[in-house]
Amino acid sequence: MRHFLEFEKPVADLEGQIQELRRLQESDDSVSTEEEIANLETKAREALKSLYSKLTPWQKTQVARHTDRPHASHYIDALIDDFTPLAGDRKFSEDRAVLTGLGRFRGEPVAVLGQEKGSDTQARLKHNFGMARPEGYRKAVRVMELADRYGLPVISFVDTAGAYPGVGAEERGQAEAIARSTEACLGLGVPNVAVIIGEGGSGGAIALATASRVFMLEHAIYSVISPEGAASILWRDSARAEEAATAMKVTAEDLLNLKVIDAIVPEPLGGAHRDPEVTIGAVGDIVASALAEFSGMSASDIRRERREKFLAIGRSLG
CATH class of the missing domain: 4.10.860 (DNA Excision Repair, Uvrb; Chain A)
Structure with missing residues (x-):
């Protein structure tokens, strides 16, 4: 239904x-x-x-959070052949909010990162609603280092309300883990492509989305904090989330204009949840096109291009 x-x-x-x-x-x-x-x-x-x-920014936020939108696991199943999951951060434990592994994308070997929210109650609890603990980000760093060592491009599917804010996560170095993951993204000598497929919330999203190319689905959102969180901080009233969403410039159109992202992936009429197959196919096409841009580039050139891309965001806003 x-x-x-x-x-x-x-x-x-x-x-x-x-x-x-x-x-x-x-x-x-x-x-x-x-x-x-x-x-x-x-x-x-x-x-x-x-x-x-x-659609208003708040309505787009609702679409981005739609329970029937295709999740990271759906993109991996459809786009990545011979996917072999890799688990654990080799320091503390496994975090199921972040899916990582190796596989083939259109015949080429790649490393894959994905934030999984889960499609039903049981899966949401299993994946902690896509909110990773430090182990999730440290696992992502481990896989990115592996990809860099063997020359594998990295594809990330970003969909999280933010990093898990629990006491245990903070005690185990949540902020440091996010910073290390962001640093690992920036330091890759291989191309990395990130797609915001739903919510791109806070540092929890940036940790996987600091990429050579960053794309957003048409009705996805990307922000430093959730609209509810921003409203609570600014006005001490989470009911003003709609107002916050408008002020924060969270939509794909806003972020493309600000040069925070590189392109928008169109969604079927009514959102990605109405035709997941078409949406996933469109994401596959734009990822393939982006990876082709880096063919033949050296590791130092890839790092330099990525660095200049992110420095240009600040310059363009200045």
């Missing part, structure tokens, strides 16, 4: 009527509702098109 967001109620009503008519036709062959269904489908599509052509 499709899950509708609050602002999608006009579409939900129309699609509900379509389902009712289809059930009526199935129960009584003598009743023909095909023409009425076709008319309602046209209206539903036009309503969806109208809604998604003028």
